[in-house]
Amino acid sequence: MSHPPFLEVFDTPESAARAAARLLAERLSAGGRAVLAGGQTPLLAYTLFGKADLLWHRLQLIPSDERCLPPEHPERNDRAIAAALGPQTYTLHRFPAELGPEEAARRMEQTVRELLPFDLALLGLGEDGHTASLFPDHPALASTRLVVPVRGAPKAPPERVSLGLAALSQSATVIYLVTGVAKREALRRLLRGEDIPANRIQAAEVMVLADRAARGEP
Structure with a gap:
């Protein structure tokens, strides 16, 4: 990250999610190409975004990463994102x-190349500073590929596939949605510019939407 991000703090996780949904709807009103984080934190934002009036047929979305699980597994990011967005x-x-990290990465490289640059990437922030499936000190961080295989992830499941730094850095805007007291130290490190995976993404505009618990405010 080349400059400090814009930070906005909200009273509750719900109000931070509403702000994220509004930003998604505003930036993608005419369609576009966007990255959406997996996990539980952004699901309310996606549900609210899914109700927005925009040119959905012109919108191309891709998860920031995926867990190497069967296609119908409830912990797949693509499944959770689609369920939250609804029938658009x-x-x-x-x-x-489901084909494994290496084969999945190989097959998606050209797809991602054709999607670039992304108009927007909504990402999460792990307690260890990871984002997507790019973990501290993991070999995937050093890869120049657009899509990287991940084995031995410190968070279950250990096998994953992720957009790499080379792809995520080709985003016009990166938004981090960070909520909960458990993320407090990771958020401090992000804002201080420390060498965590999230700070290695070089985007023209970086925004952080956090709740008071994550920011450490009463």
Whole structure:
């Protein structure tokens, strides 16, 4: 990250999610190409975003990463994102992660190349400073590929596939949605510019939407 991010703090996780949904709807009102984080934190934002009036048929979405699980597994990011967004007519580019990290990464490289640059990437922040499936000190951080295989992830499941730094850095805007007291230290490190994976993404505009618990405010 080349400059300090814009930080906005909200009273509750719900109000931070509403702000994220508004930003998604504003920035993607005419369609576009966007990255959406997995996990539980952004699901309310996606549910609210899914109700927005925009040119959904012109919207191409891709998860930031995927867990190497069967396609119908409830912990797949693509499944959770689609369920939260509801029955819109967007395109969701799914990683074939059930084929394993290497094969999934190989197959998605050209797809991601054709999507670049991204208009927006909504990402999360792990307690250890990871984002997508890019973990501290993991070999995937050093890869120049657009899509990187991840084995031995410190968070279950250990096998994953992720957009790499080379792809995520080609985002016009990166938004980090960070909520909860458990993320407090990671958020401090992000804002201080420390060498955590999230700070290695070089985007023209970086925004952080946090709740008071994550920011450490009463």
